[in-house]
Amino acid sequence: MLVTDIKRKTKNGIKTGFYMQGYLKRNLDGVPEFLKKEWDVVGIISGHGKVGTGKSTMALNVAYYLAWMLAGGKMIDEEYEKGKFRVKEIISPKKPIRFGMENIVFTPEDLMKKAETLYKKYGPNQVIVYDEGKSGLDSANAMMSINKAMVEFMQRCRVYHHIILIVLPNFFKLHEDYAVARSLFLIDVYADKEFNRGFFSFYNELQKEKLYYFGKRLIGVRARYAAAKHNFWGKFTKWMPVDKDEYDKAKMKAIKDLSMTKHDVKYKIQRDAAIYLTQKYSNMPSDKISKELSAVCGEKISPRSIRYAISNITKEKSSEIE
Numbered sequence: 001m002l003v004t005d006i007k008r009k010t011k012n013g014i015k016t017g018f019y020m021q022g023y024l025k026r027n028l029d030g031v032p033e034f035l036k037k038e039w040d041v042v043g044i045i046s047g048h049g050k051v052g053t054g055k056s057t058m059a060l061n062v063a064y065y066l067a068w069m070l071a072g073g074k075m076i077d078e079e080y081e082k083g084k085f086r087v088k089e090i091i092s093p094k095k096p097i098r099f100g101m102e103n104i105v106f107t108p109e110d111l112m113k114k115a116e117t118l119y120k121k122y123g124p125n126q127v128i129v130y131d132e133g134k135s136g137l138d139s140a141n142a143m144m145s146i147n148k149a150m151v152e153f154m155q156r157c158r159v160y161h162h163i164i165l166i167v168l169p170n171f172f173k174l175h176e177d178y179a180v181a182r183s184l185f186l187i188d189v190y191a192d193k194e195f196n197r198g199f200f201s202f203y204n205e206l207q208k209e210k211l212y213y214f215g216k217r218l219i220g221v222r223a224r225y226a227a228a229k230h231n232f233w234g235k236f237t238k239w240m241p242v243d244k245d246e247y248d249k250a251k252m253k254a255i256k257d258l259s260m261t262k263h264d265v266k267y268k269i270q271r272d273a274a275i276y277l278t279q280k281y282s283n284m285p286s287d288k289i290s291k292e293l294s295a296v297c298g299e300k301i302s303p304r305s306i307r308y309a310i311s312n313i314t315k316e317k318s319s320e321i322e
Contacts, residue, residue, distance in 0.1 A: 001025065003075060004068045005048075005092050008239060011158035018241075020065060021234030022085030024202060027185065028062065031163065032069050034184075036124050041163040042183040045209075046171035049192035051080045054197040055189040056247075057240055059167045060104075062187070064241035065161055068097035073297045074157060088125050098122055100272055101242055104129045106254030113179050115160055125160040131167040131251065146195045172215055172224055174207075188225060189236075198237065201230035272309040 003025055009015075031041055045320075047053040047177065071093035101107035102287065105114045111130045118126040140279030153164070171179060171186060179186075186203040203211055207228050240247065278289055286303040294301045 001087060003065055003087075004073060005090050006064070006068070006241070010139050016091075018061065018064075018239045019237050019240060021200075021232075021236065022064075023067070024187075024200075024234055025085070027202065027204070027231075029069070031066055031184075035070075035163070036160055037246060038161060040158055040161050042178065043163070043165045044171060044174065044179065044186045045167045046186065047169045048188055048190045048225055049168055049170045051189075051190045053191055053196075054238065055167050055187075056129075056131055056188060056251075057238055058133065058189050058200060058309070059165045060247075061236060062242050063103065063127045063163075064097075064099050064166055065138050067103075068093060070125055070249075071095040071097045073097075075088075096273060097128055099241065100297070101246060101250060103127055104131060104242070104247070104250070106131055107257075108148070108150075108253055110254075111164075115153065115162055118162070119160040123231075124159075125163070126160070127163045127165070129165045139184070145306065150175065150182075154182065156177075156273060160214045170221070172212065176212065179212050179294070180205050183208065187212070198235050199233065199237060201225075201233045204231050207231055209258075269312075272312045275306055275309045276313040279306075282286050 001018065001022050003020045004017050006018060007014050007016060008018060032132075034041060044197075045055045045059040045062070047055040072089040072091075072095050073093040075087045075092065076089050098185070103114075103118070105111050105122040105128065111128065114128055115126075118128065166174070166178075169173065171188065184205060186208040188201045188203070189197075190199050191197050192199055192203070207230060210228035215227035218224050218227055246276075274290065275293075278284065279286070283291075286306040289308050290301050293306070
């Protein structure tokens with residue numbers, strides 16, 4: 001069925017609304033009322049353990065529909081006839097629909113900042129998509145980062161009552177607290193046997209919990225995602241509520257910045273180790289090292305910075321360096 005009153009360009013001209021599977025729409029319709037009870041909403045969109053399945057597209061579709069309803073949009077007089085949902089009337093939002101590129105983040109650090117920024121700017125009940133799809137979530141460091149970010153987010157940002165959609169390749173990589181207890185639903189996106197994209201399975205709170213606990217015991221992605229029955233399945237289109245090129249550029253920039261950050265951390269460790277070894281084998285005091293390095297680097301490096309760099313190198317690290 002077509003949802004919202006957004007105008008989109010197609011090969012056949014301008015169309016109103018975008019396609020969303022009827023059962024998915026009905027499961028999302030209760031979110032605005034849920035937020036009024038001062039809860040926050042966490043939804044997970046996974047990619048069946050793979051990248052490139054279309055999970056970002058699905059997340060953006062869900063996010064826009066939720067933002068449209070929060071702005072006051074309604075679809076009334078629903079009917080179910082011969083397996084098809086129909087809507088007789090669409091009530092347009094009275095408030096601005098607050099969803100665009102400013103609602104999308106790609107790192108755990110940006111998630112926290114964005115939640116606070118949107119709250120200060122627009123108030124509670126904002127929609128945020130956290131897309132970790134191409135940032136190496138399969139690595140232990142990345143998973144530690146996102147789980148740590150979620151701990152901080154839940155502690156500091158619960159009062160904002162936002163909607164957070166977490167996009168990641170593998171649902172089972174997420175920590176149990178957020179995969180099971182804190183999330184409201186799971187949408188797993190996948191391709192069919194002919195590698196055609198555009199399919200998804202929906203799991204409510206109960207089925208999501210069963211999937212996680214039973215699936216965790218199994219080996220292999222296919223076996224895990226088959227550990228519990230979905231509530232329903234459906235299709236989705238490749239339409240996006242934001243410019244695809246702009247979205248891809250922002251995503252690639254985030255990945256590049258993340259890579260640079262990892263290199264910066266590596267170089268900082270090497271610098272601290274070099275300063276540690278300089279003091280150890282030359283017996284130069286911190287103020288002397290500070291003066292010499294300042295002269296070589298052409299900028300002021302305080303003795304306090306030298307002492308801090310030395311303190312960062314533990315005995316265990318120093319023995320490895322030696």
